[in-house]
Amino acid sequence: MYKIIEKQKLSETITKLVIESPRVAKKRKAGNFVMIRVKEGGERIPITIADSDIEKGTVSIIVQAIGKTTKMLCSLKEGEYVLDFVGPLGEPTPIENFGRVVCIGGGVGTAEVYPIAKALRDAGNEVIGIIGARSKDLIILEKEMGEVCNKLYITTDDGSYQGKGFVSDQLQDLINSGMKIDGVYAIGPIPMMKVCANVTRPFGIKTYVSLNPIMVDGTGMCGGCRVTVGGKMKFACVDGPEFDAHEVDFDELIMRNRTYADLETISDKTYEEHVCKLEGVK
């Protein structure tokens, strides 16, 4: 059992949880994830580690409530527990001094790119941040990203805050302005990562993305997270989750991630109805 020490709502659907797990806190590096099971009978789901505090022995995760498991996770209160919390998993992000890097976070992906931006800054890079979301109230970690980036751009799809448009448009603008970019880390929804890869490809800018395929165990055992990278089969949990964006078959990933979409909807609906009934009792 892993205790929730702190909880903070970052937006309507996005919640930050600080969870007690000294071992994971000590070992984790940028790019690592954890597998979480909320309760008995629950799914194992991967969540990227946003931050950690070795002294306090805590690990921060930022979760978007989109299905049953993430909703349950976000509904937990301070002092409550998650049943299983295992990690840190995955290969850490290769961090070195590249020069000038652009770190892009789309939606909850900002929580995943934040530790990478921080590590890249600590490694001596000039870090340009681009974070975006559908609208103003979905922008997260603006302050934190602002602290680790030399310059931070913010975009919203609907123009409700700062630049109107997609993060990829901002990236394109930077490239068009003649800025020399030595590397790009883009994390967010798959279509966003795909577009960012398409933007940097013609310029040969090394670009990394963090993939989020269906996963069961997270330790290389099930093969459910297989993705095609450079024409080869890779397991995101042990070979990734980060890969060269120019080599990833994004369309295949989008298709594969739909495998259980209808059942996930059933699961979510049953949960929502259950929660409504409970609230009705009050």
Place this chain on the structure above:
Amino acid sequence: MPNTLKPSERMKIPRQHSIEQPSTERTKNFNEVSFGLNEELALLEAKRCLDCKNPVCIDGCPVRIDIPGFIIKILEKDYAGAADKIREANYLPAICGRVCPQEDQCEIVCILGKKHEPVAIGKLERFVADYEMANNLFKSPVVNNHIDKKVAIVGSGPAGLTCAAELVKLGYKVTIFEALHATGGVLRYGIPEFRLPKEILDIEVNRVRELGAEILTNFVVGRTATLDELIDEMGYEAVFLGTGAGTPNFMEIPGEHLSGVLSANEFLTRVNFMKAYAFPEADTPIKIGKQIAVIGGGNTAMDAVRTAKRLGAEQAYLIYRRSRKEMPARVEEVMHAEEEGIEFMMLTNPLRIIGDEFNWVKAIECQKMELGEPDDSGRRKPIPIKGSEYIIEVQNVIEAIGQKPNPIIQATTPGLGISKRGTVVVDNKTMVTSRPNVFAGGDLIHGGATVILAMHDGKLAAASMHEYLQNVDKEEKVTK
């Protein structure tokens, strides 16, 4: 009560068979297929044992259970004593009595088998273990010897559990590190409920715990802490690696990325380990079509295809590229599969998987094969028959074509000798790896074998770890 029957009389008794769930019933549930022998049948079966002067059955058993010794206890109706006798050599009798390939080990060498059918040793083992459980006869042995040394076991599967039990009995402080949230390794995620109920597994794992082994779940050695950190920072003086062969192989044919194509590992993990059969009460989903194909001929393939049938597949095909004779699966499992209506497609090789407009599997193209000359494995090599391609409609393809070791420990442990196949290299007499305080066994070194072989390795490793740790003490004394 000794066996008063003359050998000729013993030979006249036919081999006793387990009571089983009827095949028409059992494909509708996940309950255990075999109920085993009852007391009456077990007593009759035990009478068949010739109590040979030179019991070759013991040589046939990888962990060398005193087989005639425990069978005599059955005849004395001392079932707890029989279980204790087995446990001297094997701490997991209820598991082994269910999943060991007895027909290829103890039973194949049974003298009675030369002219008649061999003694049903496996079934007797199971009877004893089950009787003891049902009647609460088990008493955990008291470990009197205490050695002030910590030993780490990586993986709570059959190799790790056996190694742990042996080392605890010798007096060591043992911690088992398990990556998943529950114990048992392949016994839990791989073997279906209808072959090994989780309740039985839990009881035997808990006995290892009660004996004194500590088990830490959710701990991935190599990630949560490296093997070197276990030794240098956490103070473990020797380590046994029993992390199994968890990484699934894929055929590498077109269409494997389609939804509905799964490794047997993923399929069985979803259903067995995460209880997807109970969706939506359990949260992990699984989708099984009316027609499914499982590729492979081993026990995992049998488990997968029989599981798919239970999940509602109307036509469950088992596709294997050699003939039935070459299938590595246990005879009993093949027989059970056949009784359950599994359609065997032998001498058949998949060429490609075909998807529909939603990227879901809709068919598989196969090719007929014939057998040529024996290959390196000694089995006749399958050769494609030209022009024999054909397509069958399926909505799922489950690949059970073998596993290789999980790469995490190898990748995070400098100086550990690894073979080209990714297995950890050991001295097969001592199970020691290229590092003197690190030992290994089970599927991690074989790349996919049996539960009992893993247990054999665990036992052997425990003995040589003990020897190593004693010698370390002696050397320390000399240098002081």
